[in-house]
Amino acid sequence: MSTKYFALLTQLGADKLANAAALGTKIEITHMAVGDGGGSLPTPDTKQTKLINEKRRAAINTLSIDPKNTNQIVAEQVIPENEGGWWIREIGLYDKDGILIAVGNCAETYKPQLQEGSGRTQTIRMILIVSSADAVTLKVDPSVILATREYVDDSIKKHENSRNHPDATLKEKGFVILSSAVDSNSETHAATPKSVKAAYDLANAAANNANTRLEKNKNGADVVDKDTFNRNIGSARAFSGSINTGGGVWTTEEFIAWLKSQGAFNHPYWVYKGSWWYANNKRIIDTGCGSIHLAGAVVEVMGIESVMTIRVTTAPTSVDDCIPNAQFTYGNHGKDYLPSWRRDYNTANKPTASEVGAYSKDETDARVNAANENANSRLEKNNNGADIPNKDEFVKNLGLVGTVDLAKNALQRSGGEVTGDIMISTDSEIGWRRNTDMAAIGFKNIGDGDTDSYMWFKTGDNGNEYFKWQHSLSGGGTSEWMSLKSDNLRIKGHQVYHEGYKPTAEAIQAEPRFNKTIDLTGLSTDRYYPVWWSFPSNNNGANPWLTIHRNYAEDRENKNPFGKETHLAGLLLQIEGGDVLWGGDAQYLNIKRISQTYRKTVKNIRRGMMCIARPIDGKFPLLYSLKSGDITDCRVFSGCYIRGGLTYHVTSNFSSIHYSREENEIEISRWSDGYELKQEIKWMVKSYAIDDPLLGKDYDDSVLPYAHDYAETINLAKNSVPKSAIVQESGNSAEQIMSQKAVTDALAKSVSIDLLYPVGIVLWFAQNKNPNNLFPGTTWKYIGENRTVRLAASNGSNVLSTGGNDTKQLTIKHIPKHSHYFSGNTNSTGGHNHNRGNMNITGYLPSVIAHGSDIFGGAFARNGQSKPGIEYTDRWANLTTFDASRTWTGNTSWNGEHAHNVSGNTSETGSGEGFDVINAYIMLMGWYRTN
Structure with missing residues (x-):
């Protein structure tokens, strides 16, 4: 089954x-x-x-x-x-x-x-x-x-x-958590023996450890080795506030050895102050920048022995040529880094002139006096040579006699005339300099009597550098013949094309050309993959077009991807289209040619790319009341589906062409309106199996009438009608044919928009169309949303009237006849009695006489027939009187006739709500013409 x-x-x-x-x-x-x-x-x-x-x-x-x-x-x-x-x-x-x-x-x-x-x-x-x-x-x-x-x-x-039960508390029973922690103050955990032992061991160890600790109240007085203590905690060490180093002198090496013996390099910072006693303190005499007396000096040691800095600040007074009020610094980062002393100057210890390489005051005064004496015998600069006593002798002494002679006939800086040829021979630059944004040099022609004719070479700067060649005419304007800027060369204001500045197709009245390769190799040949594009505007009259084609393979071994055939599937697909109104079709896409050789290669060519509708984030309903997963047209891209496993080439006059190698859904565009329409959509594409009905039917090879190939054009020309047989007007001749112009004129005279779509006509669309845009010069009104159309009266008296509702509420007259079930108890009013009456019994009644006082019992008891001690069987004849108080059967006499009244309500049901009366429907867009 x-x-x-x-x-x-x-x-x-x-x-x-x-x-x-x-x-x-x-x-x-x-x-x-x-x-x-x-x-x-x-x-x-x-x-x-x-x-x-x-x-x-x-x-x-x-x-x-x-x-x-x-x-x-x-x-x-x-x-x-x-x-x-x-x-x-x-x-x-x-x-x-x-x-x-x-x-x-x-x-x-x-x-x-x-x-x-x-x-x-x-x-x-x-x-x-x-x-x-x-x-x-x-x-x-x-x-x-x-x-x-x-x-x-x-x-x-x-x-x-589970363990999801109440926890134990200090007052209530429950689950308790065991814990081995020894540092917890929780009142909800129970201690394990392990934690009790650990706490005991810690307490015992703490007691033993306390015996070897310092006493807080002694403030470090019980520290055994204070130097080691300071070193271990990494603190600075103030060694002493007054220490004697002994009389005599030290070298730097001996001074460092003494510091080491005192533990100075065991701390990051170590300091002491010498006692104020010259005889009991050493002098350091090899610093190279003055002697140091350690009496009253402060010595600071920073770092370790291998990388040390020592600073010595001397006392305000000193003896034995030692320098007071000074600060000496010694640095030693290893012998390879030039260990040395230096002395810092301060307000109490200023440098001498010789120490800084300067003249003393006496030397400076002597030099100033000598300079003044020399200046008194010199020429006054501001006199510009006017105070030279003998100018001719001065020129002679300078060797400028020949120069003066040449200068007498030289061209002046302010201008002049050169009558001979000028030859410039130099490897150096020749230029002119002028402090202006626009410097210029001109060649003036004065031979023709025209006093204002120049050929200018001009330059510009301040971020606008360029070279300009201008021609100025007398009494006229200045024309620019040529200019060279950083971006381009211009001749008479027009840019010169070059490798870096190529002309556009529009500039040279050519059509742009783009090439793209669609690589679907390695993919299944039993699936079709999406290709989509966006037609540019054709407002300027140019027709956007694209051709998808593929080459045939030369290698026989590579010619059979689909089975036994020895050729690759061929494709030549020519499409033209646009994104605006063209030829009366706002959704313009025209397939000019399809040629599929050996195998079908393209399907579902559409002006609106076939897509799957998906929500963006679910914030708004989908566009057009679509549901997620519905098949719909994309409003942004045109497209088609081509077979996998092959390589295709696209030639077009626009560049926005895309494809996908994915089998699963990918997004190609999205749209959302959160203000007025409050709708959204995400257009998705994916690949489809070769036999998926969504791809539509296969295309037959075809060529549109105006897209014939060359051979077909020749054949048409051979069989064409003689020009003399073509007329420009309509008529009744059976021998002549009408030209295209004649046909167009005839149609224009016989067919008009008012004839095709008169005022009052209703148009239905299964797409989002607006006849106000489709038919300019006409006015259309939308019938209304969510309306069911009913035919009006034949005389048109109630056209465009509205009424009805999608829901209906029933009234009593609409309810079919029916009955209600009722059950209940009447009241107990009307108590009364019935007489039982008499009953006659005919025939004989057998009886078994036994020991006892009564024979039988019940309704047929017979008194006075007891036969003590005797057992026999007998019968009675017809009897008419019995004890009526015993149980019996039969009808009572008719007495006490009455009736009971019954009243009440059946149970109530029903809410009185309306119910839908909407029939199955299909949504269309409807417009009627008003003007």
Whole structure:
């Protein structure tokens, strides 16, 4: 027997699950929906994107993996008793994006509402088999308040096995956490024996350790070795405030050796002050910058022995030619780094002139006096030679006699005339200098009597450097013949084209040309891959076009990617189009030629690229009321799909051409309007299997009439009509033909927009079209959104009137005849009695006489017939009188006739809400012409 009830993944669900498994992500199933299947049991279909007739959608109560089969996901939803009134024949699972992931059918069951008198809570379960449950997020709505018994039992069992129980406190019982910590002050943890022992050991060790510690109140007086103590803690050491080093002299080496013996290099900073006693302190005499007396001096040692700095500040007074009020610094970073002393000058110890290489005051005065005496016998500069006593002798002594003679006939700086030829022979630069933004040199022609005719060479600077050649005419303007700037050379104001500045196609009245390679090699030849482009504007009259073609292979071994054929699939596809109104078609795309040799190579050429609609972030509904996953046209790109495994070449007069090698979805464009329309969309493309119906039918090879190849053009020319047979006007001749102009004129006279679309006509569009743009000069009005069209009266009296509603509320007259069930008890009023009356019995009654006082009992007891001690069988004849107080059967006499009144209300149901009266529909755009 074939399976009647089953569930399966939809195509969108399978794609999402496969994509999640490939990328390592998860899909989140959040909702379950139920429906009535439109009145009959449906058969689940992988192409479904919604239930046939959904009745309820709500969050899933539980979503779990079947513990007995890890590839089965179990989803459950509990429908409460206050919802219902419909049949359940179909079930669907949706993810968080509202995509139908799985769909199934089930045995028909009616879900009543509580108001119908038979309310019940109903659990719907779907078991879904997947290849891997790892790609599904197991998440349920924590606000669910309805649960199945199994769910509650499992939850209690999990809770019993968990540690999620009350914790123990100082006043209440509960679970307690064991801790081995010895440094915690928690009152919720219990100590282990390990922590008690560790605390004991620490306390014992602390007691023993305290006996070897310093006493705080002695402030370090009990430190045994203070020098080592300071060294260990890395602190500075003030060695002594008054120390004797002994009389005599030291070299620097001896001074450093003494410092080392005192532990000076054991600390980062060590200092002492010498006692104020000249005889008991040393002098250092080899510094090279003066002698140092250590009496009263402060000595600071910084660093270690191998990298040291020693600073000695001497006392205010000194003896034995030692320098007071001075600061000496010794640096020694190793013998390779020139260890030496230096002495710093200060206000109390200024340098002498000889120490800084200067003249003393006496030397300076002597030199100034000598300079003054020399200046008195010199020429006065401001007299510019006027105070020279004998100028001729002066020129002679300078050897300038020949120069003076030449200067007498020289060309003056202020100008003059050169009558001979000028030859300049030099390897150096020759230039002119002028402090102005525009320097110029001109060649003036004075031979023709024109006093104002120049040929100028001008230069510019200040960030605008260039060379300019101008011609000035007498009495006229100045024309620029040539200029050279950093960006280009110009002749008479026009730029000169060169390698770095090439002319545009428009400038030389040529068409731009772009080449692009589409590489689909290595991909499946059984799939088609997307190619998309954006036509530029054709407002300037130029027609955007592109050609997609491929070359045939020369190598026979590479000619059969599709099987036995020995040729690669060929393609020559020529398309022209535009993005604005052209020839009356706002969606202009024209296939001029398709030639597919040996194998079909291109499909689904469209002005609006075939795309998959997806939300951007779910903030707004999708454009055109689309649902995620719907197939739609892209408003931005045109495109087609071409076969994989091959290389294609694109030649075009625009550059915006793209393609994808991906099998899965990729985004090519998006649009969002958060202000007026509040809609969004993301256009996605992907590759499709070769037989996918979405790709549409195969194209036949074709050539449009105005795109014939050369050979066909020649044949047409041979068979063309003689020019003399072509007329420019319409007529009745059977021997002549009309020219294109004649046909156009005839159509213009016979057909007009008013004839085709008179005022009042209604146009329907299955796309977003606006006839106000399609037919300039006309006025159209939109019929209205969400309206159902009804035919008006034949006389047009009620055209454009509106009415009706999408919902209807029933009144009493609309309800069919029916009955109501009623049950109840009457009151107890009217108590009374009935007489039993008499009963006659004919015939004989057998009797068994036994020991006792009565014979028989009950209704037929007979008094006075007791026969003590005698046993026999007898019978009585017809009897008419018996004891009527015993049990008996029969009818009483008629007495006490009366009636009971019954009143009350049946139970109430129904809410009086309206119900939808919307029939199945298709949405179109409708306009009617008003002018």
